[in-house]
Amino acid sequence: MITLQPGEITVGGVALHNHLLLAAGVLGTTGASLGRMLRLGAGGVVTKSIGPEPNPGHHGPCLVRTEGGLLNAMGLPNPSKEFVGEIEPLKDDPVVVSIYGKDPEDFKEVAGWFAETARGFELNVSCPHAAGYGAAIGTDPEMVLECTRAVASHGLPVWVKLTPNVTDITTIGLAAEKGGASAIVAVNTVRAMRISTELRRPVLGYRSGGLSGKAIFPVAVKCVWDLYEACSIPIIGCGGVSTANDVVEMMMAGAQAVEVGSAVVDDVRVFEQIARGLYSGDGVAAEEIVGVAHHA
Amino acid sequence: MPDLPMLPVRVTVKAVVEETPSVRTFYFEPAIPSSPGQFVMVWVPGVDEVPMALSSATSITVQQVGDATTAMFLLRPGDSLGIRGPLGNGFTVSGKTLAIGGGVGAAPLLHLAVEGQVSTFLLGARTADELLFAPVINASSNLKIATDDGTAGHHGVVTDLMDEIDLEAYDHICVCGPEIMMLKVLERLQKAGVADRGQFSLHRYMKCGIGVCGSCATDPHGLRVCRDGPVFTGADLLESEFGRYARDATGSKVVFPWAKKAEE
Numbered sequence: 001m002i003t004l005q006p007g008e009i010t011v012g013g014v015a016l017h018n019h020l021l022l023a024a025g026v027l028g029t030t031g032a033s034l035g036r037m038l039r040l041g042a043g044g045v046v047t048k049s050i051g052p053e054p055n056p057g058h059h060g061p062c063l064v065r066t067e068g069g070l071l072n073a074m075g076l077p078n079p080s081k082e083f084v085g086e087i088e089p090l091k092d093d094p095v096v097v098s099i100y101g102k103d104p105e106d107f108k109e110v111a112g113w114f115a116e117t118a119r120g121f122e123l124n125v126s127c128p129h130a131a132g133y134g135a136a137i138g139t140d141p142e143m144v145l146e147c148t149r150a151v152a153s154h155g156l157p158v159w160v161k162l163t164p165n166v167t168d169i170t171t172i173g174l175a176a177e178k179g180g181a182s183a184i185v186a187v188n189t190v191r192a193m194r195i196s197t198e199l200r201r202p203v204l205g206y207r208s209g210g211l212s213g214k215a216i217f218p219v220a221v222k223c224v225w226d227l228y229e230a231c232s233i234p235i236i237g238c239g240g241v242s243t244a245n246d247v248v249e250m251m252m253a254g255a256q257a258v259e260v261g262s263a264v265v266d267d268v269r270v271f272e273q274i275a276r277g278l279y280s281g282d283g284v285a286a287e288e289i290v291g292v293a294h295h296a
Numbered sequence: 297m298p299d300l301p302m303l304p305v306r307v308t309v310k311a312v313v314e315e316t317p318s319v320r321t322f323y324f325e326p327a328i329p330s331s332p333g334q335f336v337m338v339w340v341p342g343v344d345e346v347p348m349a350l351s352s353a354t355s356i357t358v359q360q361v362g363d364a365t366t367a368m369f370l371l372r373p374g375d376s377l378g379i380r381g382p383l384g385n386g387f388t389v390s391g392k393t394l395a396i397g398g399g400v401g402a403a404p405l406l407h408l409a410v411e412g413q414v415s416t417f418l419l420g421a422r423t424a425d426e427l428l429f430a431p432v433i434n435a436s437s438n439l440k441i442a443t444d445d446g447t448a449g450h451h452g453v454v455t456d457l458m459d460e461i462d463l464e465a466y467d468h469i470c471v472c473g474p475e476i477m478m479l480k481v482l483e484r485l486q487k488a489g490v491a492d493r494g495q496f497s498l499h500r501y502m503k504c505g506i507g508v509c510g511s512c513a514t515d516p517h518g519l520r521v522c523r524d525g526p527v528f529t530g531a532d533l534l535e536s537e538f539g540r541y542a543r544d545a546t547g548s549k550v551v552f553p554w555a556k557k558a559e560e
Contacts, residue, residue, distance in 0.1 A: 025509075027509070027510035029513065030543070032516050057546075060339065063506070064303050065303075066303065078547060199376060203304065268507065
């Protein structure tokens with residue numbers, strides 16, 4: 001298998017220790033938890049999505065395992081502004097703050113709280129299980145453009161995390177690019193649900209939610225592929241990445257870095273595991289493989 | 297892939313036993329094969345899903361505290377619950393074990409005691425009526441009782457009973473109960489130089505139960521109560537948030553009343 005040169009990289013305006021980031025929503029509710037993932041080998045971390053008001057999230061069950069993936073409807077739980085103090089001790093680390101809101105003003109306000117501590121922002125315009133938030137915004141190109149522009153006004157890198165639950169993801173990617181995004185993150189979870197046949201009702205408290213994990217890896221690869229063809233800004237792959245080969249595949253589709261989330265359910269040391277297979281002293285430069293499959 | 301549960305499985309309530317005025321045990325089928333100290337996520341359909349210690353492979357013992365437990369108190373034999381589990385690490389004991397339980401915290405320790413793994417059991421409650429499982433525990437270990445109001449056993453808190461115990465004589469000290477009680481136990485273990493022999497079953501707000509969401513992560517190490525715990529050694533807990541604060545559903549810190557007083 002192809003291996004990469006180890007070392008620091010910069011993607012979408014953010015300097016990272018390696019190509020592997022902790023994805024938003026996973027082990028990102030506290031500073032200590034994010035710090036642990038950095039110690040365990042994440043090249044950077046994306047926080048839990050922070051919104052304008054503290055939010056307890058949905059009633060349970062919020063998350064269950066299903067074949068090849070995780071199904072969740074957490075409902076964007078977060079402590080809002082109190083989170084500023086959580087990441088204060090990590091201000092010298094590559095921490096990207098994920099943000100959600102209902103309109104550009106919300107996004108701009110929340111980003112403003114973190115302008116001194118964050119290395120960049122990731123806009124959550126893609127959560128599939130929060131009425132009025134997330135994908136409700138991310139399926140509207142004009143809203144994506146305006147929210148991106150509003151946060152970009154703070155002068156820090158802005159990544160926009162897209163939903164795969166659209167007919168053409170490139171129209172949303174181009175809207176983010178036009179709004180001044182430094183990178184696109186593809187993708188958030190895929191709308192999904194399970195029903196307990198024994199209890200004759202949907203398993204999740206919110207009834208439906210989003211699917212992540214291995215099951216959606218091919219969906220994510222296709223989204224990255226399409227965005228690479230259409231957009232000029234860097235792409236960060238996300239969705240079902242759990243091995244070094246997945247990282248290489250995602251990069252060949254066009255990603256410059258990847259986010260890893262659900263794979264932590266197998267082992268909290270997943271970053272070390274992937275890095276062991278991904279990097280070697282005689283590895284190639286990442287630029288040599290990013291998007292290479294498009295030229296075959 | 298570790299041995300983690302997939303979708304919740306349905307269990308049927310077979311019997312409901314009123315243990316004390318505020319605590320009931322729900323016996324169910326089928327059994328959830330598990331080790332003492334492990335827990336399950338209990339889905340009360342239409343209400344919520346909450347973590348509960350197993351008091352045996354076929355029972356959970358519940359105190360009425362919130363929406364989900366209030367709904368559970370309406371359950372009758374024949375009703376259904378969804379269960380994900382067993383989850384977490386459980387107690388790991390060998391040799392001579394001391395168990396210290398307060399209130400409904402006696403539930404996971406009962407599981408340990410009936411397996412014959414507890415030599416001495418210190419059991420505390422507010423009042424005699426609230427003492428949990430005393431006859432059963434008495435049958436399998438040397439039981440000592442304390443009640444806050446003196447209506448049974450020693451008049452005082454359960455940690456008072458530690459005065460007459462040679463802590464160094466025990467290989468393991470397994471503890472479950474209100475956090476203030478566990479904090480007092482830890483202080484005594486530390487004083488005796490045996491904090492590393494303590495195994496404390498921690499209670500924190502949980503959402504996913506399988507180590508992904510991070511809502512139960514503790515400070516400063518970021519350990520997950522649902523996956524790295526719920527049982528931690530006393531040595532793990534020294535210098536941690538233990539006894540000072542927990543977090544609510546939003547992830548905001550909630551400082552314990554006694555810790556607030558200490559800061560003032």
